[in-house]
Amino acid sequence: MKADVSVRSRDEIATAIRALTDAQWIRLHKASGYFAWVYDLSAEDLLQEAFCRALVGTRHCPADVDLVKFIVEAMRSIANGEGGKIENQIDTVPVVQPGAASDGAVDLKDSTDSQEEIMVAAETDEATRQAILGLFPTDHQARDLADGILAGYEGEDLRALTELDQKGYASKRRFMRRTIDKHYPRVTKP
């Protein structure tokens, strides 16, 4: 049986977006910047695409979902999709052997990473990790928090890693975000 979830109409979405507060616009602005940073996209394009999908109806916006959260999720999904496209591209190399194929023919490159590629990627990842951890030179809890997130820790495991209570943990997360906010566009990344 289908749940009866009402969906915002195009006009309702447009009206609600036009009425967003300064704080809500800041959230959208910052979130688009984060996703653009990770996936090498334009923050403006990402935001515009999310707006368009909401307006055209490609993504349905349930009436009970916070609009800012909805647009943020749309951006996350678009950015993920774009990232996936890049990752799934099949590398090609020109066929250069005389007589092997006609001019302009291409050959599929072996999609398995070479040892060299794995080493380079590992070095870049480590450089990124060190750059992020380096933002917290004197705060080991913030370092542990950031390191735990990068390593894939979640929820209670992540909090336990920092040895903080709930309140302290929430406050440390905020501190980490504010610190990264000040530096993230300049942090080297893969």
Next chain:
Amino acid sequence: MTGADKKGREALARLVDVLVDDLLAAPDQVIVAEFVEGQGDPAKNAEAMRMLFEKSVLKANKNRLHAAQAGLAAYRAAPVVAKLISMVDVRGRFKRALAACPPEMKLTLAARNESDLSDADILGMLQDLEELGIVIADDESGDKS
């Protein structure tokens, strides 16, 4: 991009997920105060973002118009397929329909004398019988005769 690069990007994506969660959970006054401290005027930001949104509205409208135009063009370009029918088959169906009619159903003498009717009359009557549900349409019955 290599699979190894993907791992690094996934790690950063996890970090960004946490940043976004905190951004959504933080109180409005904290968000605004941080912005004033680090980036500038929240009202100007809101104005720029609204302009971006209005551009998106125009883009969305254009996309809808283009989709509608493409749909119309596809409809117009679709070839009209004329259905070829054999009148011998049609007359055969008509005869069988008449034969299958229950005795209480009254048919005109002209209708009973199928061979005197024109092709157009036969087609029209068969269509009437189909609409009345007395004869099953060709498409539904799968009967080609």
